Amino acid sequence: MADDYFAFFGLPEKLTIDADDLERRYLGLSWKLHPDNFVNAEEFERNLSLERSSQLNDAYRTLRDPVARVEYLLARKGVRKEGQTKQQAPPELLEEVFELNESLEELQMARESGGDGNEMKALRDRLQAAGKSFEEKLAEVDEELTAVCAEWDAAIDANADEAKRSTLMARMNEILNRRSYIRNLVSNVSRELEESATA
Amino acid sequence: MYSEKVIDHYKNPRNVGSMPKNDPEVGTGMVGAPECGDVMRLQIKVNPETQVIEDAKFKTFGCGSAIASSSLATEWVKGKTIEDALQIKNTDIVRELSLPPVKIHCSVLAEDAIKAAIGDWKSRHSESASEPQASAASPKAE
Numbered sequence: 457m458a459d460d461y462f463a464f465f466g467l468p469e470k471l472t473i474d475a476d477d478l479e480r481r482y483l484g485l486s487w488k489l490h491p492d493n494f495v496n497a498e499e500f501e502r503n504l505s506l507e508r509s510s511q512l513n514d515a516y517r518t519l520r521d522p523v524a525r526v527e528y529l530l531a532r533k534g535v536r537k538e539g540q541t542k543q544q545a546p547p548e549l550l551e552e553v554f555e556l557n558e559s560l561e562e563l564q565m566a567r568e569s570g571g572d573g574n575e576m577k578a579l580r581d582r583l584q585a586a587g588k589s590f591e592e593k594l595a596e597v598d599e600e601l602t603a604v605c606a607e608w609d610a611a612i613d614a615n616a617d618e619a620k621r622s623t624l625m626a627r628m629n630e631i632l633n634r635r636s637y638i639r640n641l642v643s644n645v646s647r648e649l650e651e652s653a654t655a
Numbered sequence: 656m657y658s659e660k661v662i663d664h665y666k667n668p669r670n671v672g673s674m675p676k677n678d679p680e681v682g683t684g685m686v687g688a689p690e691c692g693d694v695m696r697l698q699i700k701v702n703p704e705t706q707v708i709e710d711a712k713f714k715t716f717g718c719g720s721a722i723a724s725s726s727l728a729t730e731w732v733k734g735k736t737i738e739d740a741l742q743i744k745n746t747d748i749v750r751e752l753s754l755p756p757v758k759i760h761c762s763v764l765a766e767d768a769i770k771a772a773i774g775d776w777k778s779r780h781s782e783s784a785s786e787p788q789a790s791a792a793s794p795k796a797e
Contacts, residue, residue, distance in 0.1 A: 550687045553694050557716040640692035 461515035461528060470612050471525060471605035482516045523635070526601065526628050535625045536632070545633050553637055556586050560648055567652045580652055587645035590638055597635045604628050657719055658753040664723035669730050672712040674698045682776025684768040688760055693717030695725050697768035699732060699740075701776050706736045713768070720758040724748050724765035737773050 462469045465481045489512060494505045518524045530536035545553075563579040565571075571579075608624050657665070673696070674681045680700050687694040693716065700710040711729035715722045727748055732740040748754070748762035 545687045547685065550685045550694055553687065554685065554696060554714075554716070557694060561716075637687065637692055637694075 460532070461519055464512065464515045465519065467519075468612060469529065470609040471522075471529065472609050473519060473522075473525065475520065478516070478519060482512070485512055522605075523601070523632070526605065527632060530625055530629055530632070533625060535622075535629050545637055549634055549637060552590075553641060556583075556590065556641055556645070559583050559586055560644060563648055563652055576652065580649065583645055584649060587642065587649065590642050590645065594635070594638045594642055597631060597638060601628065601631050601635065604631065660752050661719055661723040661754070664726040664752070665719040668713075668722055668726040670710075670712050670726065670733075671714060673714060674700055674710070674712050679779055680776075682772040682774070682779070684771025684773070684775060686764055686767045686771055688717075688721075688764050691718065691721075691760070693721045693761070693764060695721060695764050695768050697725055697728060697765075697772045699737075699769075699772045699776060701737060703780060706738070708732045708735055708737060708740055718758075718761065720752070720754055720761040721764060723752055724754070724761045725768060727751060728765040728769055732769060737776070740769055741773060743769055 465478065465485070467473065467478075467481075486509065489505050489509045491502065491505055491509065494502045497505075518528045527536060559579065559582055563576070563583055566576055566579055604624060604627050608621075608628070611620055611624060674683075676683050676698075678700070680703065682699045682701060684697045685694070686697075695713065695715040695717065697713045698711065699708045701707070702709050711732050713725040713729050715725045728743070731743055731747075743766060745759070745762035745766040748765055749759055752762070754762055
């Protein structure tokens with residue numbers, strides 16, 4: 457049971473999860489599993505409660521986050537294996553990712569070599585604009601993900617066949633691939649903008 | 656965790672840079688590994704007569720192993736014919752750089768980049784030979 461986070465919480469394998477409901481289930485279970493309830497229990501029971509408590513925390517951390525939740529589902533179904541299955545991002549996105557990385561690097565180099573104010577400002581402005589467009593992309597990708605998750609939930613409700621489920625999971629996987637690129641860039645850009653502001 | 660060879664390529668990367676993408680003798684391969692956010696561009700300049708890769712450049716945004724893998728890839732492809740360069744396997748890169756299992760995907764990326772660059776070069780060169788020109792100005796082909 458514990459290796460299925462959804463079942464752990466008594467939830468169906470659906471991706472739209474009400475945060476308050478999940479929290480209530482989490483608190484209920486943590487109370488039940490709390491080591492204090494097992495002080496007088498047999499050693500194996502005490503160990504089990506400890507083990508289950510830490511699994512519970514992992515499960516909660518995973519299902520609470522809408523993206524981690526999808527990653528978890530895909531990993532469980534063998535669709536997404538870290539470093540094993542080859543993941544690819546669409547070529548247009550790669551180009552943009554590459555260009556943004558280049559502007560990022562230019563600004564870093566200018567900052568490190570103590571570039572003059574005007575040059576730094578121009579580079580920062582350009583990076584800021586590019587970063588903004590990537591933030592918009594991130595929001596779009598998140599919307600896409602939410603939409604596919606809703607489709608997935610409908611498919612579960614309708615007890616859809618494997619083929620339908622695989623198609624949906626492949627789409628989620630593709631969205632997650634784009635998302636990880638974009639998210640990394642957005643955080644790199646904001647970090648660099650912060651650092652170059654104080655430089 | 657990095658081997659000496661990785662560190663060497665990382666600190667002194669060979670053949671960093673770029674070549675004009677529109678040069679007909681240049682093939683560009685752009686690949687990425689979304690799991691880690693790496694992106695790698697590898698370019699080759701091929702002599703159309705001999706099919707020998709006369710120059711290679713790369714630029715990689717990523718971890719040390721990704722940089723070392725692509726740096727090594729440019730070293731290896733230079734002087735090879737495109738057919739020979741296609742024989743380079745990611746496992747060769749893993750062996751040469753002693754990459755740990757968690758970094759094997761970096762070598763896969765480098766192999767993909769070589770294939771993509773050669774594919775790009777071939778697509779420009781077979782166009783004139785076999786297919787009729789699919790020029791950018793012509794309306795929908797379908």
